[in-house]
Amino acid sequence: MDDSAVDLQLDRPHSARMYDYYLGGTTNFPADREAVSRVVTAFPQALIAARANRGFMRRATAYLAEHGLRQFLDVGTGIPTQPNLHEVAQAIVPDARVVYVDNDPIVLAHAQALLISSGQGRTAYIEADLAQPEEILKTSVLHETLDLSQPVALSLNAVLHFVTDDAQAYRIVDTFTDALAPGSALVISHGTPDFSDTLESAAGVYRSVGTAVGIRDRARFTRFFERWELVEPGVTLTHRWHPDAATVASGITDSESSTYVAVARKLG
Ligand SMILES: C[S@@+](CC[C@H](N)C(=O)[O-])C[C@H]1O[C@@H](n2cnc3c(N)ncnc32)[C@H](O)[C@@H]1O
Incomplete structure (x- = not known):
């Protein structure tokens, strides 16, 4: 695409680019x-937390691919980072189909990396706002790529804390839940103040640069799964969800993670 067509506001801090910096990216x-350095001053664990979140995404996606999911809807995708979700899924299920959704022009500008699918599978990208799930569910691109009469794994990783109003956040998840077939999966990761006194001040840095952030405690996080059956070990922290050897070896603490996660299946 022609990058000059959108104002990427390079002179202002931006949450997707800040997250890219946490992950060691170059976008x-x-x-x-400078904004990340202020976040790190408030919450020195920020880089560890972001990388642990990405590790959870990889393990949860692989788990679901190994347990029969062939279709994935990833909302709040972020700037492409190796491995991207479709690469994890298609390494296990080569014909997996993946739809990415983000509302950020900078993610769109880099979306080409998300569209390099395996030969047998398919990927697509939709620029849309999580706050309007009905619009996402209506798009022709989504229906050309995914069959909603069959199970879909919906990932909402590190994105629902940008929807600060609880009623709106629960309505978003409920709307997707209504649209998904039995056997579908829900994957959420979400910042929490429960293990660190300082994450809230890091959220304040985001607010100071114009990005609303609302981290949630365990009860408010668990509410997202009201209509779902949690996969073991239920609600936990990034590094505690089916940790691989590298995660165990990292020695990450609950405070460093400060990110609740869960994976659930939709009953028939
Ligand atoms: C912290 S990144 C998470 C990236 C990826 N999901 C992960 O966990 O590694 C959050 C992403 O959510 C996107 N985002 C924030 N609010 C959104 C909204 N209302 N609709 C769609 N995407 C949104 C941002 O643009 C950013 O790319």
Whole structure:
């Protein structure tokens, strides 16, 4: 696409580029890095937390691919980072189909990396707002790629804390839940203040640069799964969800993670 067609506001910190910097990516600029340094001053564990979140995404996606899921809907995708979700899924299920959704022009500008599917599978990208799930569910691109009469794994990783109003956040998940077939899966990761006194001040840095953030405690996080059956071990922290050897070896603490996660299946 023609990058000049959108104003990427490189002079302002931006949450997707800040997250890219946490992950060691190169799609970030001085304003993003300066904001990250303020986040890290408030919450020194931020880089560890972001990388642990990405590790959870990889393990949850692989788990679901190994347990029969062939279709994935990833909302709040972020700037492409190796491995992207479709690469994890298609390494296990080569014909897996993946739809990515983000509302950020900078993610769209880099979306090409998300569209390099395996030969047998398929990927697509939709620029849309999580706050309007009905619009996402109506798009022709989604229906050309996914069959909603069959199970879909919906990932909402590190994105629902940008929807600060509880009623709106629960309505979003309920709307997707209504649209998904039995056997579908729900994957959520979400920042929490439960293990650190300082994550809230890091959220304040985001607010100061114009990005609303609302981290949630365990009860408010668990509410997202009201209509779902949790997969073992239920609601936990990134590094505690089916940890692989590298995760165990990392020695990450609950405070460093400060991110609740869960994976659930939809009953028939
Ligand atoms: C912290 S990144 C998470 C990336 C990826 N899901 C992960 O967990 O590694 C959050 C992403 O959510 C996107 N996002 C935030 N609010 C959104 C909204 N209302 N609709 C769609 N995407 C949104 C941001 O643009 C950003 O790319």
